[in-house]
Amino acid sequence: MKFANDGTAEAPVDFVDLMADVLDDATLVEDSITAEEPLTAQLGDQRLAITGSVPAGETRTVTYQVTVNAADALGDQQLGNFVVPADPENPGTEQPPAECEEGSQLCTENPVPLPNLDVAKSVDPASGTAVAPGQTLTYTLKFANDGTAEAPVDFVDLMADVLDDATLVEDSITAEEPLTAQLGDQRLAITGSVPAGETRTVTYQVTVNAADALGDQQLGNFVVPADPENPGTEQPPAECEEGSQLCTENPVPLPNPSPTPTEPTEDPTPTEPTEDPTPTEPTEDPTPTEPTERPNDDLANTGIAGFSTAVLIGLVLLGTGTMAVIVGRRRNQH
Structure with missing residues (x-):
């Protein structure tokens, strides 16, 4: 800030630099505030109070520095700064104009453009x-x-x-x-x-x-x-x-392979079920009879049967003759 006195007498200085719209987007550099004597600059509540005087025909300056904050610590992305006359009756209540008019030497604006x-x-x-x-x-x-x-x-x-x-x-x-x-x-x-x-x-x-x-x-x-x-x-x-x-x-879904269908075989023609036969009552066992001898004349008169009969008769006759001979000998011995 430059205070130039081109008059013929010393000029008193009592101004306030309103820094609120700067410090929402930037940080004051430590120990950066300087004021040329006999001016003084005192910071308080985001206001820089500048007081003192400027000799006739001379100029005095006040300077300070700020560093713009990181993107995630910005305010309105506009560094707006105004210097206004102090209000001695109501110090600390000074307000900036609604806007910084083009060509004004009492304000500055610096946007902080950001990509998005x-x-x-x-x-x-x-x-x-x-x-x-x-x-x-x-x-x-x-x-x-x-x-x-x-x-x-x-x-x-x-x-x-x-x-x-x-x-x-x-x-x-x-x-x-x-x-x-x-x-x-x-x-x-x-x-x-x-x-x-x-x-x-x-x-x-x-x-x-x-x-x-x-x-x-x-x-x-x-x-x-x-x-x-x-x-x-x-x-x-x-x-x-x-x-x-x-x-x-x-x-990327893939179909599941399915087996090739086969033609169904025809069922054989069903047959009608047959009815179970009607059960019969069991008959009593007949009373057993004694076997009877079969008469000789009931046998079939075959050659083999006749031969057997003849042999049997011969054996009988032979045995009878033998017995008769033995008996006769015994009698002759007596």
Whole structure:
């Protein structure tokens, strides 16, 4: 702040520098406040009270420094600073004007433009859609910057869980300038920047492998921020959460083989069951009779039977004759 006195007498100084709209976005550098004598500058409650005087025809200055905060510690992203006359009757109640009018030398404004990068990936057919061997899928990564400053881009598209089930279509990787996309070790490194208020895209295509060349039958794809300190070590999340715009999933279901149906054989014509015969009452066993001798004349008069009879008669006669001879001899001996 410059206090110039081009008059002919010493000029008193009693002003307040309102720093509230600076210190919501920045931090005062320690010991940076300086005031040329006979001026003094006293900080309190985000107000810098400047008092003293400036000799006739001379100039005195007061300076200080601030450092803009990190992006996540900013306020309204506008460093607005006003110097106003002090109110001696109500010190500490001074307020800035509604705005810093163009050309005013009593105020300054410095915006803090920031990028606001939104990253989203999609696939056609849409995530969750089942795909089949031989089908081609198109992946699109969109980098949209709706902030007020150029947005740097440094992301990695992790393709390992895609390329175990599919093959990258040759020359299908495209990146809109100033983005670049470099494939290596099943990772697509995407770097560059996106101008404020603009969008850039990266696309590529894959074709699903044949059934006998599939991996886990799930095309899972994740885009993650690059790790500049450990490049190539980025890992995907444990799962693709529902509604996430940083991942896609497409299952590759395969039909289960079913046996070839055979023609049914005709059942034989059923036969009528036969009725069980009516059981009969058991009859009493007949009273056994003594066997009777069969008379000789009942035998069949065959040659063998006649021969047997003759032999038997002969034996009888022979025995009778023998007995008669023995008896006769015994009588003659007496």
